[in-house]
Amino acid sequence: MSKVRAHISISLDGYVAGPNQTEENPLGEGGEALHDWLVALRSWREQSGMEGGEENVSDAVFEEELANVGAEIMGRGKFGPPGRGPWGDDPWRGWWGEDPPFHKPVFVLTHHEREPLTLSDTTFTFVTDGIESAMERALEAAGDKDVFIGGGAKTINQYLAAGLVDELELHVVPILLGGGERLFADVGPDLKLEELRAVGAPGVAHLKYRVMK
Amino acid sequence: MSKVRAHISISLDGYVAGPNQTEENPLGEGGEALHDWLVALRSWREQSGMEGGEENVSDAVFEEELANVGAEIMGRGKFGPPGRGPWGDDPWRGWWGEDPPFHKPVFVLTHHEREPLTLSDTTFTFVTDGIESAMERALEAAGDKDVFIGGGAKTINQYLAAGLVDELELHVVPILLGGGERLFADVGPDLKLEELRAVGAPGVAHLKYRVMK
Numbered sequence: 001m002s003k004v005r006a007h008i009s010i011s012l013d014g015y016v017a018g019p020n021q022t023e024e025n026p027l028g029e030g031g032e033a034l035h036d037w038l039v040a041l042r043s044w045r046e047q048s049g050m051e052g053g054e055e056n057v058s059d060a061v062f063e064e065e066l067a068n069v070g071a072e073i074m075g076r077g078k079f080g081p082p083g084r085g086p087w088g089d090d091p092w093r094g095w096w097g098e099d100p101p102f103h104k105p106v107f108v109l110t111h112h113e114r115e116p117l118t119l120s121d122t123t124f125t126f127v128t129d130g131i132e133s134a135m136e137r138a139l140e141a142a143g144d145k146d147v148f149i150g151g152g153a154k155t156i157n158q159y160l161a162a163g164l165v166d167e168l169e170l171h172v173v174p175i176l177l178g179g180g181e182r183l184f185a186d187v188g189p190d191l192k193l194e195e196l197r198a199v200g201a202p203g204v205a206h207l208k209y210r211v212m213k
Numbered sequence: 214m215s216k217v218r219a220h221i222s223i224s225l226d227g228y229v230a231g232p233n234q235t236e237e238n239p240l241g242e243g244g245e246a247l248h249d250w251l252v253a254l255r256s257w258r259e260q261s262g263m264e265g266g267e268e269n270v271s272d273a274v275f276e277e278e279l280a281n282v283g284a285e286i287m288g289r290g291k292f293g294p295p296g297r298g299p300w301g302d303d304p305w306r307g308w309w310g311e312d313p314p315f316h317k318p319v320f321v322l323t324h325h326e327r328e329p330l331t332l333s334d335t336t337f338t339f340v341t342d343g344i345e346s347a348m349e350r351a352l353e354a355a356g357d358k359d360v361f362i363g364g365g366a367k368t369i370n371q372y373l374a375a376g377l378v379d380e381l382e383l384h385v386v387p388i389l390l391g392g393g394e395r396l397f398a399d400v401g402p403d404l405k406l407e408e409l410r411a412v413g414a415p416g417v418a419h420l421k422y423r424v425m426k
Contacts, residue, residue, distance in 0.1 A: 012383075012397065012406065012422075013227065013395075013396075013397035013400070014226065014227035014395075014397075018402075030402055170225075172385075172420065174406040174407060174408045174422055175402070175405075175406070176397055176400060176401065176402050176403075176404050176406075177402055178400070178401045178402035182226075182227075183226075184225065184226035184227075184389055187226070187389060187391070188389065188391045189231075189243055189388070189389050189390055189391035190389075191389050192388075193225065193387040193388070193389075194387060195387045195413060195415075195416065195417070195418060197413050198411050198412065198413030198414075198418035198419075198420075199411065199413070200408060200410050200411030200412070200420075201411075202408075203408065204408070205408060205411035205418070205420050206411075207385065207411075207413075207418050209225075209387055
């Protein structure tokens with residue numbers, strides 16, 4: 001059966017982006033270090049068309065996360081800022097260039113209606129009628145596969161608060177950001193989780209949870 | 214060489230106590246669940262004079278934490294609230310009864326001067342001239358052994374911010390508290406940590422870090 005999964009890198013003090021985020025620097029001050037463990041990986045570099053990189057236990061975690069995903073949901077910030085042209089008339093084509101790395105249907109949460117955008121083998125569908133609607137469409141598009149909630153934090157928090165996530169993996173990075181955007185903001189104490197596994201790796205600990213329903 | 218160590222149970226959303234803390238309920242609403250993993254352990258129950266309990270990988274973590282500690286530093290809240298008598302004249306004897314579980318010198322950070330209090334084989338020394346002074350005295354008392362910073366969170370945060378901690382272990386519990394007292398409050402982004410190990414266990418993940426100097 002399809003699962004709804006989310007995973008995100010988080011600082012030891014609970015931030016998924018540093019202070020003073022901007023549209024150009026959505027990770028905020030110091031936030032890039034959240035992904036140091038990932039961009040050093042051979043499997044990540046290979047998937048991004050780059051050579052070299054380290055091999056360690058994080059490769060298996062990363063490959064497990066990529067596997068069996070049939071559709072992704074993301075916030076508008078992850079898709080990309082609107083750029084200079086008015087959104088809709090001269091649609092900015094996202095952060096991701098002409099060959100986005102998704103290779104599957106992507107549902108973008110936004111307040112601005114627009115036609116779907118296909119770039120290479122990724123089609124972005126823009127959803128304006130709420131997170132439940134986006135989930136229904138993503139589950140249908142995914143078929144037997146899983147739906148991945150790609151972020152950012154606000155999107156993950158909305159789905160967690162709505163009880164619509166089955167599995168959550170945190171990549172806990174041993175840095176302090178001292179401010180910024182918090183995972184679990186306004187999610188509240190009613191969400192019940194069960195630890196599935198904890199894996200220590202160079203520069204990161206992978207903590208995976210099942211959301212109890 | 215002596216190390217300065219701290220460890221504390223923390224919710225997945227970063228709280229070491231829930232909302233609405235009081236002197237009688239310093240763990241706040243829902244905060245007791247932070248210690249469910251610990252009080253279920255055979256090794257904890259044995260150390261507390263109780264029978265039964267589970268055996269799992271957390272026993273080894275708990276025993277490692279207890280081992281080689283020569284002195285403890287704690288905040289006044291962990292020692293105990295002043296109670297009904299005026300502090301000093303009719304010294305309240307702490308939370309811990311006539312046979313406190315420390316069995317070593319304990320240094321209590323407080324603003325109220327008073328004579329040391331010996332209960333069974335634990336002597337509480339009350340330190341009014343700051344955290345550095347308490348550390349010097351604890352290191353001297355510990356000899357070749359380690360100094361343990363027993364909490365609460367404010368005490369740990371003060372020592373982290375001052376760069377006076379060598380090792381920090383977090384017991385990450387899969388609950389959300391939704392509010393309360395945060396570890397790392399005002400510690401800031403300059404503290405550099407290195408992951409030493411991550412251990413998954415029933416109901417908790419143990420993440421151990423070295424503070425880089």
